[in-house]
Amino acid sequence: MRAPNQAGAHSGKQTKQQHEPSSVAGLPARQAAAKLLSAVVDAHTSMDGLTDEDNGHPAYRALDGRDRALVRAILLSALRRRGTIAAAIAAQLERPLPGNALALDHLLHVAATQILFLDVPDRAAVDLAVEQAKADPRTRRFDKLVNGVLRSIVRQKAAILASPPVPDVPDWFVARLVEAYGTSKAEAILEAHRTEAPVDFTVKADPEAWAERLGGIVMPTGTVRVARPGGPISTLPGYDDGAWWVQDAAAALPARLMGDVAGLHVADLCAAPGGKTAQLIHAGARVTALDVSRNRLKRLRANLDRLGLEATVLEADLAKFEPDQLFDAVLLDAPCSSTGTIRRHPDVAWSKTPEEIAKLAAVQARLLDHAVRMVKPGGHVVFSNCSLHPLEGEQLLQTVLAERDDLALEPIEPAAFPELASFITASGAVRTTPADLPHADPALSGMDGFFAARLRRLG
Numbered sequence: 001m002r003a004p005n006q007a008g009a010h011s012g013k014q015t016k017q018q019h020e021p022s023s024v025a026g027l028p029a030r031q032a033a034a035k036l037l038s039a040v041v042d043a044h045t046s047m048d049g050l051t052d053e054d055n056g057h058p059a060y061r062a063l064d065g066r067d068r069a070l071v072r073a074i075l076l077s078a079l080r081r082r083g084t085i086a087a088a089i090a091a092q093l094e095r096p097l098p099g100n101a102l103a104l105d106h107l108l109h110v111a112a113t114q115i116l117f118l119d120v121p122d123r124a125a126v127d128l129a130v131e132q133a134k135a136d137p138r139t140r141r142f143d144k145l146v147n148g149v150l151r152s153i154v155r156q157k158a159a160i161l162a163s164p165p166v167p168d169v170p171d172w173f174v175a176r177l178v179e180a181y182g183t184s185k186a187e188a189i190l191e192a193h194r195t196e197a198p199v200d201f202t203v204k205a206d207p208e209a210w211a212e213r214l215g216g217i218v219m220p221t222g223t224v225r226v227a228r229p230g231g232p233i234s235t236l237p238g239y240d241d242g243a244w245w246v247q248d249a250a251a252a253l254p255a256r257l258m259g260d261v262a263g264l265h266v267a268d269l270c271a272a273p274g275g276k277t278a279q280l281i282h283a284g285a286r287v288t289a290l291d292v293s294r295n296r297l298k299r300l301r302a303n304l305d306r307l308g309l310e311a312t313v314l315e316a317d318l319a320k321f322e323p324d325q326l327f328d329a330v331l332l333d334a335p336c337s338s339t340g341t342i343r344r345h346p347d348v349a350w351s352k353t354p355e356e357i358a359k360l361a362a363v364q365a366r367l368l369d370h371a372v373r374m375v376k377p378g379g380h381v382v383f384s385n386c387s388l389h390p391l392e393g394e395q396l397l398q399t400v401l402a403e404r405d406d407l408a409l410e411p412i413e414p415a416a417f418p419e420l421a422s423f424i425t426a427s428g429a430v431r432t433t434p435a436d437l438p439h440a441d442p443a444l445s446g447m448d449g450f451f452a453a454r455l456r457r458l459g
């Protein structure tokens with residue numbers, strides 16, 4: 001198949017997209033999927049924002065519930081398997097698409113995703129893609145190429161899916177993983193990323209009984225894990241009674257590193273939507289939960305209400321916050337690149353950039369400085385985030401500790417936390433990745449990438 005030449009394809013930047021009104025069923029959903037895919041990979045926008053039911057992308061909000069669900073499904077698979085899909089498309093072309101053929105590229109990705117990974121009839125995926133190409137001046141002349149490439153992918157589907165895996169994240173991301181974890185662990189992380197994450201629950205009590213009721217298993221760390229819950233979360237048993245909350249197995253670890261917090265006044269900084277706040281209150285702490293985001297604090301309040309738990313909630317920017325008292329202990333679950341959550345949010349690998357990771361590391365160092373000032377001398381500060389990149393974890397901590405003499409790392413002892421032993425690093429911090437907590441069933445494997453360290457304020 002011949003790829004279009006540079007002159008024949010126009011980038012979104014050069015030509016305004018002019019969609020003709022479409023009466024073809026299913027076409028608006030595919031058009032919206034291509035627009036949102038472009039927003040993630042070209043404009044580095046997060047999928048959560050684009051698919052927000054009230055404030056999301058207009059093309060998404062114009063769809064009904066069924067089409068919105070289809071767009072989300074297309075995007076999740078298109079981003080999770082982007083390398084595989086790109087390779088399948090490239091293999092059908094005599095030469096690569098030019099870099100400015102973005103609209104055509106996104107259209108092909110959206111259609112190939114449906115053919116390879118979704119339960120959409122192949123014929124519908126191909127025909128709608130051809131219609132989509134014809135409806136857009138940037139792609140109109142390539143309708144035959146679209147048809148040929150996609151039909152070829154349909155014919156080769158089994159072989160494509162059986163071929164050796166290629167990375168489904170950008171090259172820089174692979175390089176960072178290899179640098180941090182070595183080739184074989186990096187490959188295991190990339191493999192874990194290919195399967196959708198299970199749903200994890202932190203339960204107030206009796207994990208075995210809840211695992212049975214929810215149709216899941218109890219993980220070695222105490223989290224209840226369900227591969228495919230039988231319906232929306234809010235319809236599951238125990239939801240209305242506040243018996244549990246959804247929280248990845250790795251996200252449940254940092255609060256536990258604070259040890260026995262019963263009776264202590266603990267500040268949960270960067271607290272929303274409140275998973276760790278709930279753990280701390282449930283463990284007997286008096287908790288002040290602070291976050292800068294009003295919307296996210298609304299979710300925190302709703303979550304605590306449902307769980308029947310109480311905290312003092314503060315809307316404030318931690319970087320400017322001056323407490324009128326010092327806390328016994330502080331948890332800082334800092335805003336980060338979220339690259340540890342790639343299985344749940346496959347857009348993260350494509351929407352984040354190395355520059356952003358460096359900036360976020362600097363923000364976190366500043367927030368940690370404020371967090372330390374808020375704890376009484378002798379008190380614990382647990383610092384955590386859901387990044388896979390050492391720049392935001394191991395390296396950040398090393399720099400902070402080298403710069404200040406009022407802070408010491410208090411290593412996590414495997415004897416005190418035997419269930420965490422395999423995640424404890426040589427220096428006594430906790431590091432998890434999606435390749436950890438393996439299970440024979442990939443749908444029950446893995447956990448988010450997290451870094452957590454326990455520090456003590458000395459003076």
Ligand SMILES: C[S@@+](CC[C@H](N)C(=O)[O-])C[C@H]1O[C@@H](n2cnc3c(N)ncnc32)[C@H](O)[C@@H]1O
Nearest residue numbers: 270271272273274275276292293317318333335
């Ligand atoms: C990783 S999330 C926290 C997740 C939460 N700890 C939990 O377990 O549910 C990071 C949070 O940091 C908040 N945040 C970002 N910058 C902040 C700042 N300068 N001050 C306070 N909160 C901030 C964000 O609004 C976000 O809710």
